[in-house]
Amino acid sequence: MNEKCAVVGIFGHEEASKLAYFSLHAMQHRGQEAAGISSSDGKELHTIKKRGLVMRVFDEAKLKTLSGGSAIGHTRYSTAGDDSILDAQPVFARYDLGEMAIVHNGNLTNAEEVRNKLIEKGAIFQTFMDTENLIHLIATSEKDKLLGRIVDAVERIEGAFSLVFLSRKKMFAMRDRHGFRPLSLGRLPNGGYIVASETCAFDLVGAEFIRDVQPGELLIFEKDKKPKSIQVFEPTPKHCIFEYVYFARPDSNVFGQSVYQTRKNMGKELAKVQPIEADVVIPVPDGGVPSAIGYAQESGIPYEMGIMRNHYIGRTFIEPTQEMRDLKVKMKLSPMPGVIAGKRVIVIDDSIVRGTTSRRIIRMLKEAGASEVHMRVSSPPTTDPCFYGVDTPDKENLIAANMTTQEICDYIGADSLAYLCEESLLKSVNSTQDQYCTACFTGKYIV
Numbered sequence: 001m002n003e004k005c006a007v008v009g010i011f012g013h014e015e016a017s018k019l020a021y022f023s024l025h026a027m028q029h030r031g032q033e034a035a036g037i038s039s040s041d042g043k044e045l046h047t048i049k050k051r052g053l054v055m056r057v058f059d060e061a062k063l064k065t066l067s068g069g070s071a072i073g074h075t076r077y078s079t080a081g082d083d084s085i086l087d088a089q090p091v092f093a094r095y096d097l098g099e100m101a102i103v104h105n106g107n108l109t110n111a112e113e114v115r116n117k118l119i120e121k122g123a124i125f126q127t128f129m130d131t132e133n134l135i136h137l138i139a140t141s142e143k144d145k146l147l148g149r150i151v152d153a154v155e156r157i158e159g160a161f162s163l164v165f166l167s168r169k170k171m172f173a174m175r176d177r178h179g180f181r182p183l184s185l186g187r188l189p190n191g192g193y194i195v196a197s198e199t200c201a202f203d204l205v206g207a208e209f210i211r212d213v214q215p216g217e218l219l220i221f222e223k224d225k226k227p228k229s230i231q232v233f234e235p236t237p238k239h240c241i242f243e244y245v246y247f248a249r250p251d252s253n254v255f256g257q258s259v260y261q262t263r264k265n266m267g268k269e270l271a272k273v274q275p276i277e278a279d280v281v282i283p284v285p286d287g288g289v290p291s292a293i294g295y296a297q298e299s300g301i302p303y304e305m306g307i308m309r310n311h312y313i314g315r316t317f318i319e320p321t322q323e324m325r326d327l328k329v330k331m332k333l334s335p336m337p338g339v340i341a342g343k344r345v346i347v348i349d350d351s352i353v354r355g356t357t358s359r360r361i362i363r364m365l366k367e368a369g370a371s372e373v374h375m376r377v378s379s380p381p382t383t384d385p386c387f388y389g390v391d392t393p394d395k396e397n398l399i400a401a402n403m404t405t406q407e408i409c410d411y412i413g414a415d416s417l418a419y420l421c422e423e424s425l426l427k428s429v430n431s432t433q434d435q436y437c438t439a440c441f442t443g444k445y446i447v
């Protein structure tokens with residue numbers, strides 16, 4: 001499963017595009033297909049976007065052309081739309097009120113309906129992105145100010161969106177009424193402001209966390225003023241619980257909590273509800289690390305690094321044969337026989353999606369000499385796809401939608417397999433109300 005995007009907005013800093021660049025770099029894990037930044041110098045907008053990693057797309061010379069005191073940025077993992085450059089963001093447009101750029105994290109559930117209505121009225125689309133709908137809705141709104149047009153536009157869309165808009169003089173940040181995707185507000189050391197999908201971006205640019213943008217809230221940033229807040233929709237929080245399970249960086253705080261701590265809690269809960277006798281607890285890196293630490297602390301079984309991850313493989317062209325697929329996993333993850341050989345191993349991963357990677361990991365651990373391999377998963381079985389901005393395989397390719405836990409255990413070749421239940425997952429994230437979306441585990445869709 002892949003998070004779709006990261007967004008950032010910088011307002012009130014003379015090197016806004018540089019700060020946007022560093023912020024995107026910190027959030028590169030949320031999308032590696034393309035990156036882009038738009039800046040405003042007060043008179044016009046400047047945009048650069050391209051396929052590739054943030055560090056490859058931008059250099060000093062390019063950042064210099066993105067002049068001005070405000071900037072918005074985006075990293076993309078393609079879901080809706082193909083992965084061509086046309087589908088990279090920010091989406092920029094000239095319209096009757098001037099110029100505008102938008103970045104979007106999420107997925108609109110009524111995008112097709114909105115698009116068809118706009119096409120009937122004569123709109124012409126250049127991309128398959130949901131975000132382009134917003135440009136058209138804003139451009140064709142009858143309100144006379146951009147603020148009114150943004151409100152008009154977001155009232156017509158449904159689904160998951162964390163949005164940042166940039167005009168020549170202002171910046172706007174908005175979250176959907178359920179707050180599916182995260183968006184936080186911070187203060188820059190010079191007194192300017194930052195909004196970003198994850199707070200790990202704040203740490204890199206020295207920003208101080210102020211608060212999360214509330215579900216349904218629109219923030220307006222204007223020169224020499226404090227951000228103004230308008231609650232466009234009544235907030236009904238349904239935050240994506242998978243941000244805690246897998247997507248967000250462990251050093252981020254999302255939805256008001258430390259990601260690292262919630263992941264550790266998941267490991268502790270897993271040890272309580274799914275115990276097993278073993279000699280060593282190892283994580284599947286990097287996602288399984290905090291949960292494995294939690295599992296080891298709770299169970300008293302020693303924690304070890306039994307699998308090393310190579311971070312430098314990038315994209316590889318590999319023939320799709322069985323042998324070559326195994327080699328691809330080995331290029332990324334290698335076992336440490338000195339830790340595993342002759343041992344009863346508990347291996348912790350954050351999720352099992354198709355089951356193919358787990359199968360290869362378990363085979364690899366057994367070939368490295370593990371006497372038993374018990375797989376423990378720090379989330380419930382992933383049974384349903386996501387429609388709120390996360391790239392998930394179709395239901396027929398989700399192994400837990402088609403097999404029982406015992407059948408999955410047999411398929412992946414583990415000596416035992418157990419998952420964290422929904423109740424324990426909610427406990428791990430300190431859920432006191434019904435404030436999380438868990439649809440990919442339950443099939444209970446809110447929108």
Ligand code: SF4
Binds near residue numbers: 241243385439440441
């Ligand atoms: S369906 Fe799953 S991945 Fe999608 S928003 Fe809900 S919890 Fe997150």
